[in-house]
Amino acid sequence: MKEALRPVPSLxxxxxxxxxxxxxxxxxxxxxxxxxxxxxxxxPGPDLAMDQLLIPGRNPILTGLFLALHSLFSPLGNVIIxxxxxxxxxxLKRPLTAIAFxxxxxxGWLSSEVGKIAVLxxxxxxxxxxxxxxxxxxxxxxxxxxxxxxxLAWGAVLVLAQTRHQRTVTAVAGAVLVTVVxxxxxxxxxxxxxxxxxxVLISTAAILFWLPxxxxxxxxxxxxxxxxxxxxxxxxxxxxx
Numbered sequence: 611m612k613e614a615l616r617p618v619p620s621l622x623x624x625x626x627x628x629x630x631x632x633x634x635x636x637x638x639x640x641x642x643x644x645x646x647x648x649x650x651x652x653x654p655g656p657d658l659a660m661d662q663l664l665i666p667g668r669n670p671i672l673t674g675l676f677l678a679l680h681s682l683f684s685p686l687g688n689v690i691i692x693x694x695x696x697x698x699x700x701x702l703k704r705p706l707t708a709i710a711f712x713x714x715x716x717x718g719w720l721s722s723e724v725g726k727i728a729v730l731x732x733x734x735x736x737x738x739x740x741x742x743x744x745x746x747x748x749x750x751x752x753x754x755x756x757x758x759x760x761x762l763a764w765g766a767v768l769v770l771a772q773t774r775h776q777r778t779v780t781a782v783a784g785a786v787l788v789t790v791v792x793x794x795x796x797x798x799x800x801x802x803x804x805x806x807x808x809x810v811l812i813s814t815a816a817i818l819f820w821l822p823x824x825x826x827x828x829x830x831x832x833x834x835x836x837x838x839x840x841x842x843x844x845x846x847x848x849x850x851x
Contacts, residue, residue, distance in 0.1 A: 618706050618833045618842050623768055625821030637815035641808050645729035645751045648804035653734065657802035661739045664797050673742060676794035680743060683755040683791060688719060691762070705841040706832055710824060711769045714817055718761025721816035722809055725752045731805070739799030752808035753801045759791040760813040768821070 648657055681687060692715055699708035731751040734741070763784025771777040792806035832838050 616839065618839055620829065620833065621706060621710055621769065623710060623821065623825060623829070625768070625818070626825040628822050628826075630818045630822050634815045634819035637811055637818065641725060641752070641811040641815060642728055644804060644811070645725060645731065645808050648751060648802065648808075649729055649731040652802055652804055653732075657804050658734060658738060660803045661734055661796055661799060665740050665799075668742075668797065672797065676797050677742070679791060679794045680755070680798060683758055685754070688758045692716065700841065703842050705838050706829070707769060709832065710829070711765045713824065713828075714769060714820060715758075715761045715765040717820045718764055718813040718817045719754070719758040721812045722752050722754045722757035725808060725812045726750075726754075729808075734799060734802055736799070741799035743798055743800060745800040750801060751805045752812050753792070753795050753805045754809070755795055756788065756792045756801075756806040756809035757813040759788045760810045761817065763788055764814070764817050768817075 652658065682691075692712060696708040696712040699705070699711065726749045729751045730748040732748055733745050733750045736744070736746075763781070766780045766784055767777050771780045788810065792809070795801035795806055796803060
């Protein structure tokens, strides 16, 4: 007789309404409009002027910190952070949480690549911003570093936090993280303000799109999966015969 395990309890991730899909499409549209307007009018213009305002305030401590963030939230760094978090959750016998967190953060982060392809905005001119690192190409909008930070914050709030108090504290910490990473991109001279704004918008749009799909179509079959139940140490259902 095959062993039967109880289904894993639902994670209770917020966002089951299909109306979130409409909100997501609205945010995507807003992001693309912002990107094309910024591409047309932002440089030379208010975007470039804001970057230039930050140049006199540079100092060795902030420069070292922001260069470290540049490496930490690089594509390779993002993969390592996400893989480590999901592996840790799996080791703690929370495989469903690992899948939910990993998928949500990945979708939020990778949505920035869609924006880059759709907008094709040139990076700020190195000479004008006195950029501290070499970044070039038509991939300025939106900022991938900021998109990952925003997705990470959303993942922590929606998936990892369990109570209202935890979600409040996590949301504040996440907002600080996103703000610091976004500011670092301007400080280093490799992104415009509209790039980091667009990153938050498009990451949020992608996550809003994913939430009802996760709650209604992805999580239910995973909860009934024998492998997920086994990895969670779900109790065996007593045999009534």
